[in-house]
Amino acid sequence: MKFQSEPNTFAGEFFELLENSGYRWPAKIEGVTKQNGFTVPQGTTVLAFHFKGGVLVAGDRRATAGNSIMYELCDKVIPIDDYTLMSIAGVPATAFEMARVLSHNYEYYRRSQLQSMSTEGKIRALSKLLKENVGMAVQGLGVVSPIFATYDHALKKSRIHFYDMLGADFQIRTHTATGSGSQIIRGILEHEDLWGEKPLAERTREQAMTLAIRLLQTAALFDSATGQARPEDDIYPTLATLTEEGYRFLDDNETAKIFKTSTERS
Amino acid sequence: MFEEPYRWMEAVSTRHNYVQEKLKMGQPVIAVPYNEGLLIFGFAPQPGKIFEIYDRIALGGVGHPADVERLRMNLLDMAHLEGFNRSAQDVTSARLLQFGIAPALKQNFEEIQRAPYIIRMLLVELTNEGHPNFFRMNYDGHWETFKNGTAIAGEEKVMDWLQKEIQKQPFATYPLDQALQQACKLWDESRKLESDDEAKKDIPETLQEAFDQWYLEGAVLTEKSARKAIYRPLSNDEIERLKSSTV
Numbered sequence: 473m474k475f476q477s478e479p480n481t482f483a484g485e486f487f488e489l490l491e492n493s494g495y496r497w498p499a500k501i502e503g504v505t506k507q508n509g510f511t512v513p514q515g516t517t518v519l520a521f522h523f524k525g526g527v528l529v530a531g532d533r534r535a536t537a538g539n540s541i542m543y544e545l546c547d548k549v550i551p552i553d554d555y556t557l558m559s560i561a562g563v564p565a566t567a568f569e570m571a572r573v574l575s576h577n578y579e580y581y582r583r584s585q586l587q588s589m590s591t592e593g594k595i596r597a598l599s600k601l602l603k604e605n606v607g608m609a610v611q612g613l614g615v616v617s618p619i620f621a622t623y624d625h626a627l628k629k630s631r632i633h634f635y636d637m638l639g640a641d642f643q644i645r646t647h648t649a650t651g652s653g654s655q656i657i658r659g660i661l662e663h664e665d666l667w668g669e670k671p672l673a674e675r676t677r678e679q680a681m682t683l684a685i686r687l688l689q690t691a692a693l694f695d696s697a698t699g700q701a702r703p704e705d706d707i708y709p710t711l712a713t714l715t716e717e718g719y720r721f722l723d724d725n726e727t728a729k730i731f732k733t734s735t736e737r738s
Numbered sequence: 739m740f741e742e743p744y745r746w747m748e749a750v751s752t753r754h755n756y757v758q759e760k761l762k763m764g765q766p767v768i769a770v771p772y773n774e775g776l777l778i779f780g781f782a783p784q785p786g787k788i789f790e791i792y793d794r795i796a797l798g799g800v801g802h803p804a805d806v807e808r809l810r811m812n813l814l815d816m817a818h819l820e821g822f823n824r825s826a827q828d829v830t831s832a833r834l835l836q837f838g839i840a841p842a843l844k845q846n847f848e849e850i851q852r853a854p855y856i857i858r859m860l861l862v863e864l865t866n867e868g869h870p871n872f873f874r875m876n877y878d879g880h881w882e883t884f885k886n887g888t889a890i891a892g893e894e895k896v897m898d899w900l901q902k903e904i905q906k907q908p909f910a911t912y913p914l915d916q917a918l919q920q921a922c923k924l925w926d927e928s929r930k931l932e933s934d935d936e937a938k939k940d941i942p943e944t945l946q947e948a949f950d951q952w953y954l955e956g957a958v959l960t961e962k963s964a965r966k967a968i969y970r971p972l973s974n975d976e977i978e979r980l981k982s983s984t985v
């Protein structure tokens with residue numbers, strides 16, 4: 473431990489603290505231009521959309537490496553702080569590391585500065601991490617494509633942001649999806665929003681959950697990297713809501729019930 | 739001048755007197771268990787006595803605000819680096835004190851060319867198993883641990899009296915409102931022990947005055963929280979209920 477005698481100039485910045493402790497974000501590996509024959513776990517469908525009570529974030533549970541299914545219990549919707557969720561598509565190692573850095577960054581800021589980080593600050597913090605990761609991403613070792621959902625206390629509404637690989641963020645007013653199965657369901661989401669029973673933003677929590685489960689099941693029918701639910705093994709998609717009261721994950725029992733009613737054929 | 743042991747001991751002794759004199763104005767911070775976790779609270783003319791350090795750890799401080807702030811930042815840095823590099827479960831009060839702050843504070847205190855820290859602090863924690871831990875640390879790095887609550891204050895006699903009185907009550911069985919009420923009464927009674935001092939003439943004489951003129955800072959670490967970070971400041975309702983039951 474050191475006792476600082478200089479004024480604290482980095483004011484609540486966890487990245488700086490990490491770097492001062494010797495941590496380095498993985499840089500591009502010199503001399504490597506492609507993956508050199510090994511495959512990293514990736515492949516996913518995650519989605520988020522506004523519903524009547526807030527934002528729904530959902531994701532399948534499968535992680536793949538090339539043609540191999542590596543894991544069927546992957547949690548791709550990650551709580552960052554009480555009012556923020558990040559859902560991840562891409563390389564889990566990098567994505568989980570980003571989530572851990574972000575989570576500590578927000579909490580460190582809140583505790584040290586005695587106030588929560590602004591929503592803009594939170595959004596930018598993820599941009600910064602993605603920018604730092606560009607080297608690894610272009611090498612194919614660390615591509616991450618996140619969806620970021622947070623509740624903005626100043627505006628009193630939930631927000632969804634989508635990021636590109638370089639760190640640019642785009643606010644989403646209705647719905648978004650990412651991962652290898654996302655192309656399959658983006659059209660359905662748009663169709664549901666424009667011509668469905670009612671717009672997504674007017675649907676109840678239950679209706680939103682039902683739609684999310686059906687979308688993930690549909691994505692899994694066409695994309696081998698998206699995992700089907702396996703009720704016989706208690707494996708269900710991850711479903712979480714974000715409202716002014718913070719995030720809430722559905723537990724397995726609730727998910728099982730909603731899954732059963734959502735997937736019944738008419 | 740300090741090559742002779744006696745001179746060094748004399749200088750250290752003078753530092754003790756200096757720090758204790760500076761600490762005298764410090765108002766007590768009390769930490770006690772209650773039936774759903776633990777409570778930490780105190781009154782102060784300016785906010786800045788009670789802080790969240792990590793998911794299950796809180797800090798109470800008495801002394802110079804700048805020194806409290808420096809130690810608070812050091813604790814925050816250590817806790818968050820440890821939590822990031824290992825796990826939140828590895829961040830414990832005992833480790834922060836025993837291997838982090840305490841040796842550095844002792845060294846700082848005994849390096850007599852450096853300004854001493856004017857501080858007493860409380861570090862409280864609700865373990866992952868739900869047990870409350872209470873730690874008290876002095877400006878010279880000496881620390882003690884308690885099972886049933888503890889307190890810090892500017893004057894040692896006040897601190898000692900509070901410690902004895904806290905042990906007499908079954909705080910761990912009280913609901914929050916009752917624990918807060920009893921702790922508040924102890925805070926009020928402890929002030930009768932304080933030395934008469936010209937500098938203390940502006941200090942509120944009654945609880946009513948303390949509520950009106952000062953800030954009541956308080957927080958709980960509670961198992962009832964559904965969140966990972968279980969620190970929660972006392973709500974306005976809880977403070978109002980305390981006020982109406984004690985004033």
